[in-house]
Amino acid sequence: MSDKEQEEKQQLLMDVATLDDFAHINPASVLAMSNSLHFHTLEMVFQEAAHAAKEAGDDSAVRAYNVLAVICSYHFNPDRSDAFTPQIIMGGRRSLIPSDYLGEQQVILTEIAEQVDHPLLRARIADSCWYSNKKLHTMAELASSSYLNAVESFFSKALLYQYESDFEVPSKVVDLIERAFAIYASIGKRKNTPDTAKKTFALTYQTAKDNQNLVAFHRLSSLGQSCGLIEWRDIAIEAEAMAIAAKDKQYAEAVKKVWLHAAHAYFKLGDKESSTRCKVSAVDQTLRMRDAVGSATAKASWTRDAIGELRSIGGMQEKIEVLKKELQQYEDDSLSELGEFSIPIDLTEERQATIEDFEELEVHEMLFRLAFITSNPEKIALHKNCLKKRSQYFFSSMSEKSYSDEKGKVIATVSSAPLGNNPSEEWFDYESLAEMSFHYHISVEGFIKPACMTMSRCQSIDERHLEPIAYHSAFVPPGHESVFALGFARLIQGDMISAAHTLIPQLENSLRYVLNNRGSSTAKLNIDLTQEDQSLSQMYSNRKKELEQAFGVDITYAFHLLFNLKGGPMLRHEMAHGKFTAGECHQSACIYACWLMFHLACAPLYRHWESHIARAIQEITH
Structure with a gap:
């Protein structure tokens, strides 16, 4: 909300509309201004009326119409306890809500509510007053009856549903009924609703059934059962x-909901056979949605959903086996749908600068520069970028995302995080993958690879030069020094197949070694009382704080995204299970991971480089 809008909000709060102001516009004539069944339309009508009154210098009408416009602006949540929420929340500010009108303005609204001839507006005024002051019982009764009056007016064509709809009972009408009955329940009349309310409900329910309005039927029947109707x-x-x-006629998801509704009803009656029959029919609608799409990837997703639904029913193994075979075919077919895209990035200047920096250096200087040639992104910066992208690409943030392996199998899914919701840690993890992937590429192509190529061209560097680092580093466990030296040498020489297969399997043990040296136990106790070392994923889950204390928040997060998270590079998993291909060894994520291990080995030696490491390397070099 802009500063100007905030000032206007404050002005509205100060400009109390008096009884004389409302009498001036005559609340009994509102229906002549608009016969809409929509709050948003009424809001615009009152805003336009206020603007016209301002042009005419009619301050009394301006105040009255502004208050009515605000009352119609509240976001309506009929199925929630917080029925009215701000229409807009942005930048730490929000639009008005009922509690902003406590005091004098609310007293005035309660006095004029019954005078309003438009049933929807009358319901909104009474409901918003009762919502912010539950002692106003007469307002609760008035709100409920007025909501139902609005429904009756809709069926009699006195109020109009202005948007195109294929249904005789649109969702807006069901919203009003749900809110009316929710108020009755709140004031102790769930099982003792007035006869007029029951009559309106029966009319709406019968209309929904007669016209095959599945969604309305589902909602109304659930409401009717809870109220004893x-x-x-x-x-x-x-x-x-x-x-x-x-x-075979209506939207499959709506049909599916009604099948599941029937299954639940039969279950309540103790008829398990009929309940199972309806659940199986619901699965058929899932497969109907699958058959309506052309993408093999989408078909695979729907098939997985159907398999999961059949498993929850039980005793459906034969059907499940058939779907498993179909799923395998869809997953195979989905591979041909995967495509690559590229974004040209010119790193010529970065490469040339790196080459020039390294050409004239001694070996020990080269190794030191390489260890700190780039830095890992900050976790908080990654998450800020994720939130920024969510704001820029709103619709993409609303959909669930899935991550597949090289065979098309979905190995991870993450829920959406639309605006207004606080994203989960998992959502941040997966959104950060794209940010990290970009960082890997820039770091490797602009700095790490040019540095290694220059080092190999200008100096004959092998594992002998790396042994002083490995032997002195607190990151390298005893007995593993030669392994690390060999891996680092292969990284510099460009032999990434050897480097990756040498270094990546060492990470997990090195993390355990560091934590053990800091007094943290990395062993887990099994049920049979035997003990074994925790894996990387277990350490990240159980010893995350200790890892962050040892390596910092940013590096620890890189461990998770690079080596651990399903759907990411998963370097530890892919290497441990023999799935890492030669081509993957040359990808940016793998090269960056090997460099990161070199960085971690050198980082503890930063202050002692000149006194211990540089001299040892010079002796080997000369």
Whole structure:
């Protein structure tokens, strides 16, 4: 919300609309201004009326219309306890909510509410007053009856649903009924609703059934059962009949919900056979959604969903086996749908600068420069970029994302994080993968590879030169010095197949070694009372704080994204299970990982480089 909008908000709060102001615009004439069934339309009508009144110098009308516009602006959540929330929340500011009108303005609103001839506006005024002051019981009664009056007016065409709809009972009408009955429940009338309310509910429910409005039927029947208006047996029979009639005609997801509704109703009646039959029919709608898409990747996703649904039913092994075979084919076919795209990045200047920096250096200077040639991104910076992208690409953030292996099998999924929701740690992890991938590429192509190539061209560097680093480093466990020296030498020489297969398997043990030296136990106790070392994933889950204390938050996060997280490079897993190919050894993530291990080996030696490491390397060199 801009500063100007915030000032306007404060001005609205100061400009109390009095009884005389409302009498001036005549609350009993609002229906003539608009017969809409939508709050947003009413808000715009009142905003335009306020603007016209301001042009005419009618301050009394301006105040009254502004208050009515604000009341219609609240975001409506009929199925939640927080029924009214701000229309806009941005930059630490928000639009108005009912509690902003406590005090004098609320007292005035309670006095004029019954005078309003528009049932939807009357309901909104009464409801917002009761919402912020639960002692206003008369407002609760007025709100409920007015919401139902609005529904009756819709069916009699006195109020109009202005948006195109294929249904005789649109979701807006169900929202109003749900809110009315929620208020009745809050004031102790869930099982004792007025006859007029029952009559309006029955009319709406019958209309939904007669017109095969599946979503409305599902919502209304659930509401009716909870209020004692409909029996489970009636729901079971009617839901199954509607699902059968609509199974090949209406939107599959809606049909599926009605099948599951019928299954739940039969389960409540103790009829497990009928419940299972309806659940299986619901799975058929999942497969119907699968058959409606052309992408093999999408077909595989729907098939996995169907397999999971059948497993939850139980006793469906034969159907599951058939779907497993189909899933394998879809996963194979999905591989041909995967494509690559590239973004040209000119790193010519960075490469040349790196080459010039290294050409005239001694070996020990080269190794020192290489160890600190780039830095790992900050975790907090990665997450800030993820939030920034979410704001820029709103719709993409609303969809669930999946990650597949080289055979097309989905190995990880992550839920969406639309605006307004606090993203999960998992969401940040997967969104950070793209940021890290870009960092790997820039670091490797612009700095690490040019440095290594220059070092190999200008000096004959082998494992002998790396042994002083390995022997003195607190990152290298005793007995593993020659392994690390060999791996580092192969990294510099460009033999990434040897470097990767030598260094990556060493990471997990080195992390355990460092933590053990700091007094942290990295062993786990099995059920049979035997002990074994924790894996990388277990250490990240159970010893994350200790890892962050030893290596820092940013490096620890890099361990997770590079070596551990399913859907990422998963270097530790892929290497341990023999799945790492020769081509993958030359990818940026792998080269960066090997360099990162070199950096970690050199980092503890930073202050002692000249006194211990440089002299030892010089002796070998000369």
